[in-house]
Amino acid sequence: MKRSKRFEKLDRSPVNQDSFFVEWAEGGLSALRSPYDPDASLVLRHGRIEAMDGKEREEFDSLEAYIADFGINIESAEEAMALSPGQIARMIVDINVSRQEVLRVTTAITPAKMLQVVQCLNAVEMMMGQMKMRARRRPANQAIVTNVKDNPALLAADAAEATLRGFAEVETTCAVSRYAPFNALAILIGSQACRGGVLTQCSMEESLEIKMGMRGLTSYAETVSLYGTEAAMDDGDDTIWSKAFLASVYASRGMKMRFTSGTGSEVLLGHSNKKSMLYLEILCVYLARACGAQGVQNGSISCIGITTAVPEGFLAIAAENLVVSLLGMEVASGNDQAFSHSDLRRTAKLLMQMMPGTDFITSGYSATPNFDDLFAGSNTDCDDYDDYYMMQRDMQIDGGIEPVAEADAIRVRHESARACQAVFRELGFPLISDAEVDAATFAYSNEEMPPRNISADLVAAQEFFHRGGGAIDLVRALHTQGFAKAGENLLRMLKQRICGDYLQVAAIIDNDFSIRGGINDPNDYVGPGSGYRLEGQRWEKLKQKDSALVPQKILEKQGGGEKKSGFYKWSEVRPANFPEADIVIGLSPAFLSEATGVEICSAQELMLQQIIQGIAVSGMSSAVVKVFHVDNLAEIALLAASFSASGIGIGVQSKGLVRINSNARPAEDSLEVAFNLPFSKAEVYKEIGINAADYAQNRIPTPVAQQIRAGGLTNYQLQMIKLSAQESGSLERRKKPFLMEMNNRSLLKVDATAHPKPEREAD
Amino acid sequence: MKTLRAKEDYPLADKRPELILTPTGKSLPEINMEKVMTGEVSVEDCRISSGTLEYQAQIAESAGHPQMAANFRRAAELTVFADERVLEIYEALRPFRSSHEELMQIAQELEDKGAVLNATFVRQAAKIYRKRNKLKGDK
Secondary structure (H helix, E strand, C coil): CCCCHHHHHHHCCHHHHCCCCCCEHHHCECCCCCCCCCCCCEEEECCEEEEECCEEHHHCCHHHHHHHHHHCCCCCHHHHHHCCHHHHHHHHHCCCCCHHHHHHHHCCCCHHHHHHHHHCCCHHHHHHHHHHHCCECCCEEEEECCCCCCCHHHHHHHHHHHHHCCCCEEEECCCCHHHHHHHHHHHHHHHHHHCCCCEEEECCCHHHHHHHHHCCCCCEEEEEECCCCHHHHHHCCCCHHHHHHHHHHHHHCCCEEEEECCCCHHHHCCCCCCCCHHHHHHHHHHHHHHHCCCEEEECCHHHHHHHCCCCCHHHHHHHHHHHHHHCCCEEEECCCCCCCCCHHHHHHHHHHHHCCCCCEEEEEEECCCHHHCCCCCCCCEHHHHHHHHHHHHHHCCCCCCCCCCHHHHHHHHHHHHHHHHHHHHHCCCCCCCHHHHHHHHHCCCHHHCCCCCHHHHHHHHHHHHHCCCCHHHHHHHHHHCCCHHHHHHHHHHHHHHHHCHHHCCCCEECHHHCEECCCCCECCCCCCCCCCCCCHHHHHHHCCCCCCCCHHHHHHHCCCCCCCHHHCCEEEEEECCCCCEEEEEEECCCCCCCCCCHHHHHHHHHHHHHHHHHHHHCCCCEEEEECCCCCCHHHHHHHHHHCEEEEEEEEECCCCCEEEEECCCCCCCCCEEECCCCCCCCHHHHHHHHHHHHHHCCCCCCCHHHHCCCCCHHHHHHHHHHHHHHHHHCCCCCCCCEEEEECCHHHCCCCCCCCCCCCCCCC | CCCCCHHHHCCHHHHCHHHCECCCCCEHHHCCHHHHHHCCCCHHHCCCCHHHHHHHHHHHHHCCCHHHHHHHHHHHHHCCCCHHHHHHHHHHHCCCCCCHHHHHHHHHHHHHCCCHHHHHHHHHHHHHHHHHCCCCCCC
16 A cells, blocks of 8 residues: 555554554453453441442452451441442542542542442542642652662762752662662762751662661651552552561551552563553552551552553542542652653643642652663653643643752852761761762763672661661761761751651651641642632742743843934934835835834844845835834825826734735735744845745746745844834834835845846935 | 540540550650650650540541541550561461461460450451361472
8 A cells, every 4th residue: 555654654653553452351451441340339237348349348358358447438338338439539520529528538448449439530639639638738759869879979969969950758778689788878868958857768679668667777768569459459469468577667667658559560570460551550559558557559560551542541540649638648750751752741741640639740760860760760851840830830730849040059069068978987988989979970871870889888778777877877977977967967858767757648848847748738729719828929930940031131131222323224304105115015014113122223224125136136126114103004005006107015013923915905905914024034024025035027026925934033022022112113104104214225135136126216 | 435536536646645655655745755865765755555546536436437446446456566566467467478267376465465356367367268268288
């Protein structure tokens, strides 16, 4: 088959490099609904669940039993189950139903019922629900800080910059797992040297991670995984009981934690039991609640390739985030895995959480280039910062991070790398050189970092860990080495585990170590004008854009001040009459007027000279007539035509728009209209002169508008705004059109190479 | 003492700092840089006590999070166990690691040390593991 060039190009487009599956229920490849998902039901007897979602207690597996025993609020269960899924869905979206009222119902229904409820919601309703139901009033964001060399100075510097940009949490992991203690301490020092209070984690195998936490090398844990089928849990080498116990161990050490789950994991392991991905994920979220966790990281996470390969993938992912909020927990909502080649697609994915806001909009924005992200690349990385900020600015959305000045980023990177260097020196680790500190300060990625002796590092890291080294040693080292503030911040982080305030739902530690979370800063959204609004100082910060033109400054530069009469090279001669020349160029009232400033006048003169040249090289004569009594460009062009021997006139507005008219046609019926000027290449205006001459000689040229590429006008829109205002301000309704001449004709360099003709003298 | 409530008493460090003691009996102001440098404060002091966890449980409960409260109460019991021991118990609870008798022994040990909630927890786990074949040798 002969191919369409359109389709060939589409085949090569980024989105078509992604992978897609058709839905297949038996294989668990359905995002939101499978015919094998159970019906919702609940049987209570003596305050205990005897049957749930079509299964008797005897038939429960360990996960279902755990949910039935611990995961559902029994007291309101019968009442809640009596509501239809549609009724509950409407409560979620209805701004008149408070978050607390919704929670009373949604924490008392079964998993299958919860599935039916979220199946009622479309994409926008999902987002409406999320906006109301997240636990914490103000959204936050999490950064991933890793590099393929596990280089400590670079980790510290990147943690510092991420902190400066406003991330509330920083996550690391290792290329080589024996580096873990060093990686953990590098981001701990790096972040606290910039701002105390940022939470840090080091994602490793469960028992190593808890051990590091016990030493204070991390302040929270996140990658404590849950799966929705027993077989998948077995593969993960845990039971729900061991996971619940682990959650209590973290709390017993004063450490914040959240579980991690996500659609698609059970399918990937081959243990989906034909259920939809969302149903299995809902089970995970219920399990998290049943264990008494304060929060969940989900949103497909590492299996997002699977969920997004089938239809309704984004919808299912938004739903799983929403279910966490519907069960009253903190949600760290994914957006942390590269899953698509298409920029449009990955932006759409992000928007479903960024627009409504969640407790953590991403659970892993890569603060380094994606090739340094050891989690195989995130949905967004450091190269996307300015796009991300612009979305915040465009939509007035708080995406959890803020623009920073380059000088500040360099400064915090340098200080943190030095702090890390100082700790390494004090604790007798293999030294971090000044060259490494310098490299880390200005680095784009690991490629700028000098190599380290990895074996020496690994020996030192293991030795430090096995002799009981921990955060208290870091505190002492920082203090001794003169990094008092960083040491103080680290100590205050350790003190958090004494009081346990940050264990509560959605708690983060803000500036000045104040706790902000679901308990003392709850989401109180109940419709327009309520809840968290991005305004005041924070909005001023987020809308900052260094390269934004300042209107007042432009207008200053372009004058108002230089209104000297001798300044302008053109002056009025006498009232115009017919015929002034072969082709007359009609100027609008504000063109070259006293009100416009230096820069604009130069541009206008250039435009005019180009048009005159274009007419001249075509062998015709031209004259310039200024119109004062109208500012409508079509009328100006027609007037110019009426003064022209050929009957062809050109109208030019001060902002550079042009029309070519014939006096044989009405004003609006121009021969040519060029709206995608002004100020594009000056040579374009010469083409207009040439085209006018063509019309005058009964030739039909290619319209100038077709020769220019559209777009890119926005750079001039500010000037255009000013000039449009000038036009009406410069109107003199009683003044006739005047012939204009250059003060010094020799300044008008006419290149009449084609058909030189004698010029007509003005009267 | 009156049960703590989220609205009045949270954050504890701001609203009720006098209630917070480390497991070693120190108060928050005593955990300062000076004492860290002299060695008077060490890593054992930077931990949460069972009393504080009970307060956080009350706060969680009053804010409508009964499961979190139960978690914090189990955690409160675990504060008196050494790091190594709780990690060993965690390992023992992982699938196919322990026999029924071994789990029951762990439950007894927990109970003997006053960790009654955790003892019940482990006994429940043992029962389910037997039913669902997650004990040693079941794979």
